[in-house]
Amino acid sequence: MRIDSTARPWPFSAVLLTTALVFFAVAAAFFAAIGQSPLKVMTDLVLFAAGDGFSREETLLKAAPILLCALAAAIPGRLGLISVGAEGQLHLGAIFGTAMVLSMPGAPAMILLPATLMAAACGGAFWGAIPGWLRGRLAVNETITTLVMNYIGVLMVNALVFGPWRDPVNLGWPATARFPDAVDLPVLPGTRLHLGLMLGALLALACALAFSRGIRAERVRILAMNRKVGETFGLSFPRHAVVLMALGGAVAGLAGIGEAIAIQGRLQPGLSLGYGLTGFLVAWLCGHRFLPILLVSILIGGLLAAGDALQLYAKVPASSAVILQGLLFVTVLAVPGLLQRRTA
């Protein structure tokens, strides 16, 4: 089943525009179906996502974990791997980072913060390296292993905060002790925008550079295009799989500790609002290209932030944001293929 190569493909911009129009039509139909005026909800969405300084900050705060999780999917995606494991890696990052905070709560910020971030990256990398190794050495499908490992990662956080890490001061509330101020992420003066977002943006730029030029980028590209050709040049697919999955995991791990520190100030259940899956969607939407990911993460962050606000003020249920993401994903998968088919 391949697309007829003699068919003249639609120009990219036309495909993009049609997809966007179809998505808006589908979203409008959805809003109408749940008894909301499509025009009003959509203007509200834009207002709550970008209408004033507060909502713009809220949008960027939501964008941070999405951006990091999208990078976590896109980095192995460059090798052709389909990793949906950011959710689990995020939780492992939070566990390792929290372990560092709890082990030396009195340390000065200069030591504690970098050590915590390093530990979180290691935790995520560990959880990413396992499916990478299984794929590389044993040809176990990484999509399935990462999905199954997500559930284990979430349960491990629960086991810890309901168990040994529960702070007795919380009177039964499952959460660790409040993190010390020394671990607070630096913020841009006068805003709530923390290091996590800037780290995500820097990592996206760094990835865009690293995966576009140089010998390493070329190796990944060759292996992704044709593993056998790459291996005749002496490139090791298993090693690339482990390294890229671990790198992706490390980035997702940063998202985990970032959420724990900046949003909750402690480790507790409900750490992630499905950021792993959202990040996967963003990475796929952008074809694993890093600069578009930076932009789309902010757009989706706006959708989620505005969704929160709409839930509060317009009684639009929170699940609507997930439904919209699903509709977006379906549209993006359906429209380009159907367009090419019609011309074929």
Added chain:
Amino acid sequence: MMDLATLFFVWGLASLTNATPLILVTLGETLGQRTGVINLGCEGAMLGGACAGFGAAMATGNPWIGMAAGAATGLLFAALHAALVLGARANQLAAGIAVWTLALGLTSYIGRAFVGGKVEALPSLAGTWLTDLPIIGKGLGQLSVATPIAVLLVLAAVWWLERTRTGLSWRVAGESALIATENGMSPTLSRLSAVLVGGCLAGLGGAVLSVDYTQTWANEITKGRGLVAVGLVIVARWNPRLVLPVCLLFGFAETAALRLPAMGVDLSSYVLSALPYAVVLVALVANQITFRPGAAMPADLKRVFQ
């Protein structure tokens, strides 16, 4: 203190009950993959089936109507997956995740009305001729009728794939769409029908889970069972016969997670809940080491997996 044989029997029955929804969804996924379509969206079909089945059973008071609604909803989600994969030629793994995401949102939206609702379970086998059997009869009486139905469906699928003409065309479609076409079969039709039947089974599995097994509705009630099923199909080597033992493995791990604390095992219930997932991972790896499943994999599936 129970003797070992009794304990084994009791755990076996409990495992079978735990595994029943999973058997249905894994069987459905096996049929789809035999025709060359991998459907991670069966998690969404199962979730949709659990939600709609619970709602229908709650509204009508009849669990069988719940089963029918569950299967029909599973069919709808499978139709979406089929449209993406066969119609728009989208990547199969991504399409499945898109269907799953949509189902996550829709069921949590629609399911708000079902939280705290009450349903009647399917009848149990108590009072049937099975309970007259010596020794095991009493235990069998505790099973829900869903379990023998699932086992019968497995047998029916084996017969269908191996003994019928259409079953043959499904298997040919999975091995090579080209050969199927050359022999006057339509691989697209085979794939479409197998994915739709698989969606029905996944939806039915979801309805059994919410209406018969837990008898409650909760968000994400399936907890990845559909995703696990996609992995278990590989462990079962695409053979519907092996669906039963492989799903029992998961069911057994769930039984252990539920029963070990009462036997004095001092482990967090969250650690124990992770056990079934860990078992699936180990099974996947062990299967890959002992036996290169590439040999049993329907040839046309390889383009998805590699």
